[in-house]
Amino acid sequence: MKPVSSWGRLDAHFHQLVGLYDAGSVGDILSRKNPGIAYGMGRSYGDVCLNPGGLLWVTTGLDRFIAFDEETGVLTCEAGVLLEEIQKIFIPRGWTLPVTPGTLQITVGGAIANDVHGKNHHVEGSFGDHVRRVRLIRTDGETIEAGPELQPDWFAATVGGMGLTGVIVDADIRLKPIKGPWLDAETIPYENLDEFFELADASEAEWEHTVSWVDGLSGKFGRGIFLRANPVEAFQREPRAWAVSVPFTPPFSLANPLAMRCFNSAYYEFRKRRAGRSVTHCDAFLYPLDCIREWNRIYGPSGFFQYQLVVPRETGKDAVQAALNEIVLAQEGSFLAVLKTFGARDALGMMSFPRPGVTLAMDFPSRGERTQRLFEKLDAIVKNAGGRLYPAKDARMPKALFEAGYPRVEEFLKYRDAGISSGLSRRLMGI
Amino acid sequence: MEEEERRRIVVVGATSAIAGHCARIWAQRGPTDLVLVGRDAAKLEHVASDLRVRGSASDIRIVQLDFLDTEEIASTVASIAQEPIDIVLIAHGALPLQDACQTDLALCRETLEVNGVSPVLFAEAFAGAMDENREATIALIGSVAGDRGRKSNYVYGSAKGLIDRYAQGLQHRFYGTKIRVVLVKPGPTDTPMTARLRAEGASLAPAAGVARRIVNAIDKGRGVVYAPCHWSLVMRALRCLPDFVFYRLNI
Numbered sequence: 140m141k142p143v144s145s146w147g148r149l150d151a152h153f154h155q156l157v158g159l160y161d162a163g164s165v166g167d168i169l170s171r172k173n174p175g176i177a178y179g180m181g182r183s184y185g186d187v188c189l190n191p192g193g194l195l196w197v198t199t200g201l202d203r204f205i206a207f208d209e210e211t212g213v214l215t216c217e218a219g220v221l222l223e224e225i226q227k228i229f230i231p232r233g234w235t236l237p238v239t240p241g242t243l244q245i246t247v248g249g250a251i252a253n254d255v256h257g258k259n260h261h262v263e264g265s266f267g268d269h270v271r272r273v274r275l276i277r278t279d280g281e282t283i284e285a286g287p288e289l290q291p292d293w294f295a296a297t298v299g300g301m302g303l304t305g306v307i308v309d310a311d312i313r314l315k316p317i318k319g320p321w322l323d324a325e326t327i328p329y330e331n332l333d334e335f336f337e338l339a340d341a342s343e344a345e346w347e348h349t350v351s352w353v354d355g356l357s358g359k360f361g362r363g364i365f366l367r368a369n370p371v372e373a374f375q376r377e378p379r380a381w382a383v384s385v386p387f388t389p390p391f392s393l394a395n396p397l398a399m400r401c402f403n404s405a406y407y408e409f410r411k412r413r414a415g416r417s418v419t420h421c422d423a424f425l426y427p428l429d430c431i432r433e434w435n436r437i438y439g440p441s442g443f444f445q446y447q448l449v450v451p452r453e454t455g456k457d458a459v460q461a462a463l464n465e466i467v468l469a470q471e472g473s474f475l476a477v478l479k480t481f482g483a484r485d486a487l488g489m490m491s492f493p494r495p496g497v498t499l500a501m502d503f504p505s506r507g508e509r510t511q512r513l514f515e516k517l518d519a520i521v522k523n524a525g526g527r528l529y530p531a532k533d534a535r536m537p538k539a540l541f542e543a544g545y546p547r548v549e550e551f552l553k554y555r556d557a558g559i560s561s562g563l564s565r566r567l568m569g570i
Numbered sequence: 571m572e573e574e575e576r577r578r579i580v581v582v583g584a585t586s587a588i589a590g591h592c593a594r595i596w597a598q599r600g601p602t603d604l605v606l607v608g609r610d611a612a613k614l615e616h617v618a619s620d621l622r623v624r625g626s627a628s629d630i631r632i633v634q635l636d637f638l639d640t641e642e643i644a645s646t647v648a649s650i651a652q653e654p655i656d657i658v659l660i661a662h663g664a665l666p667l668q669d670a671c672q673t674d675l676a677l678c679r680e681t682l683e684v685n686g687v688s689p690v691l692f693a694e695a696f697a698g699a700m701d702e703n704r705e706a707t708i709a710l711i712g713s714v715a716g717d718r719g720r721k722s723n724y725v726y727g728s729a730k731g732l733i734d735r736y737a738q739g740l741q742h743r744f745y746g747t748k749i750r751v752v753l754v755k756p757g758p759t760d761t762p763m764t765a766r767l768r769a770e771g772a773s774l775a776p777a778a779g780v781a782r783r784i785v786n787a788i789d790k791g792r793g794v795v796y797a798p799c800h801w802s803l804v805m806r807a808l809r810c811l812p813d814f815v816f817y818r819l820n821i
């Protein structure tokens with residue numbers, strides 16, 4: 140048994156780790172043991188990838204490529220392959236994953252199971268939209284192949300299915316042609332949410348990537364920095380790959396309210412001065428935190444929560460405004476609050492998080508009661524606005540909010556594997 | 571490493587996680603001819619497919635044989651060595667439970683053969699087939715377990731100790747020639763071999779990092795390296811511990 144925590148480092152319960160290395164023996168391993176859950180890189184923030192006191196099937200040993208079709212761009216690989224590995228090998232050859240989240244340090248299986256989204260949701264949808272096939276192994280030994288045209292119900296349950304329908308051993312993913320790693324990026328400061336929505340709407344048609352950072356602390360509600368970018372052909376020297384890591388966990392959170400207020404203001408001023416257009420390497424634009432390994436340690440030994448909501452466009456502006464107000468009132472807040480509009484497409488997974496609307500993501504150091512009280516207020520705003528929270532980031536949402544946000548949960552339960560259980564599934568689905 | 575000549579590399583025990591990561595580095599670096607040697611053709615084919623996707627300009631071949639059959643080893647190596655070889659990495663090994671080796675002599679023998687005798691037979695066969703005037707490297711994987719016998723794995727450890735002495739002798743033999751002999755001694759590494767240790771909660775080094783160190787040691791032609799490097803210090807200390815202290819350790 141070994142203590143394991145997820146990215147939020149909220150707690151480190153004991154788990155029994157079983158490594159999966161050989162796709163051929165996964166069936167045997169799953170059926171032999173007590174209930175478990177697949178664990179990729181543990182980049183989820185809460186308990187979706189944990190099973191306190193129980194088994195974790197560690198998938199990072201399933202790290203083989205199987206085939207690549209140069210004509211169609213379809214890559215077949217095992218589920219433990221890292222997105223970073225795919226990009227490293229394929230970008231120089233002119234291909235890219237169409238959708239990547241804010242870090243490349245995740246597995247293909249994790250990307251499918253949370254149906255992750257990126258800064259280009261309005262163009263490419265979410266990760267599941269580019270998956271052509273998955274092979275699932277169930278704890279009763281059964282193998283299921285599913286895709287958009289092949290057992291589409293199993294596919295819809297597995298994309299965004301939080302690992303609960305079986306262990307994905309391999310998948311076909313369609314890569315997209317790309318000219319190189321460069322982006323033509325523009326930085327635009329905005330003063331309030333109206334300006335944000337104007338910028339977002341104006342950018343959707345012409346820009347592939349859009350995202351914004353919103354200052355949730357300074358009292359100047361809703362000011363922020365809007366970032367947008369398009370792929371561009373450029374012949375610059377590739378920046379040297381570098382990374383530093385936070386070497387140890389400080390005894391207390393460095394993210395105290397004063398520090399965060401200063402950071403937010405300084406960051407705003409800094410970016411504002413650098414407003415304008417420039418050619419930027421995609422890693423710096425899309426995965427800014429990947430060069431600081433283990434940055435999650437700065438929140439100290441108690442860890443932190445991420446709170447990510449999505450609300451429909453109609454209620455979106457008021458809900459986001461109300462949420463920011465609550466955060467300022469509570470004097471809690473986050474280094475980097477991310478605000479982004481999603482495109483007008485529903486995700487294909489029954490339990491996928493993305494939906495048309497606007498999403499806001501914030502980190503909060505875990506400070507007991509006061510943090511929980513703030514979450515209750517935010518929950519009420521999300522519920523009234525007809526929105527939902529992202530399970531991949533969640534460690535505490537109430538069951539009622541989950542059920543209201545994910546109306547297809549009843550349908551989903553039919554596809555669950557009885558030998559699979561996670562902290563999150565017990566918390567929100569009872570088993 | 572840019573603009574280098576196409577190299578020919580043979581990996582014995584190519585389905586091993588550590589060796590597989592070495593092969594990835596080589597295949598991804600540039601066009602390389604890789605010969606993957608193993609006992610299980612289906613598993614070798616999986617490794618080969620992976621490498622073909624990664625290094626689309628590399629040429630990957632597989633060779634299957636029985637690792638304990640002296641004649642097969644001799645003939646297989648002879649046929650591989652018909653074309654010049656730049657690097658041979660000998661990586662296979664197996665780590666059964668020590669307790670089982672104590673009660674089951676057949677297993678004890680197999681453990682000695684797989685980890686000690688078989689790698690030496692391969693290395694000896696390749697050594698005999700190499701041209702001393704042409705640059706080439708023979709790399710063997712030993713283990714920290716071979717540095718000092720201890721109760722928890724001494725059967726495996728003694729076979730690894732054999733590799734140690736053997737590599738030493740081979741280095742002496744090729745002194746003054748263009749052939750280098752590299753011995754790599756990994757500490758506990760995250761691979762299928764250590765699945766049991768992992769379940770018990772041991773901390774294990776990532777196989778990719780160990781592989782980088784192996785490839786590096788081969789590039790530089792270093793004689794003996796530990797992977798990760800801190801094991802060099804740890805093992806030096808452990809070797810120096812007086813018996814009356816060492817015997818009290820539960821390791």
Ligand SMILES: Cc1cc2nc3c(=O)[nH]c(=O)nc-3n(C[C@H](O)[C@H](O)[C@H](O)COP(=O)(O)OP(=O)(O)OC[C@H]3O[C@@H](n4cnc5c(N)ncnc54)[C@H](O)[C@@H]3O)c2cc1C
Pocket residue numbers: 146176177178179180181182183184187188198218219239240241242244245246247248249250252253254255256257258300301302303305306307308428531532
């Ligand atoms: C810095 C940072 C930025 C992020 N940015 C974004 C973002 O922009 N958009 C976004 O959507 N997410 C984002 N995330 C969240 C992250 O992308 C997801 O949590 C992702 O699912 C993590 O993948 P993982 O490989 O670490 O899987 P884990 O966290 O280990 O597991 C996630 C889920 O996948 C399941 N799973 C893993 N492998 C398999 C398998 N082989 N078969 C079946 N189920 C499996 C697990 O059971 C679990 O339910 C971010 C996270 C970080 C740390």
Ligand SMILES: NC(=O)c1ccc[n+]([C@@H]2O[C@H](COP(=O)([O-])OP(=O)(O)OC[C@H]3O[C@@H](n4cnc5c(N)ncnc54)[C@H](OP(=O)(O)O)[C@@H]3O)[C@@H](O)[C@H]2O)c1
Pocket residue numbers: 583584585586587588589608609610613637638661662663664684685711712713714755756757758759760761762763764
């Ligand atoms: N992992 C560690 O902690 C560690 C530490 C120190 C040293 N090492 C050494 O590193 C080397 C690589 O091991 P690894 O960790 O990468 O282990 P691994 O992934 O389990 O690979 C073991 C390899 O040995 C082969 N093998 C086992 N028994 C065999 C037999 N009877 N005949 C032929 N081949 C056999 C396996 O072939 P199949 O795939 O066909 O089974 C496989 O290729 C080994 O020499 C090992 O002793 C490992």
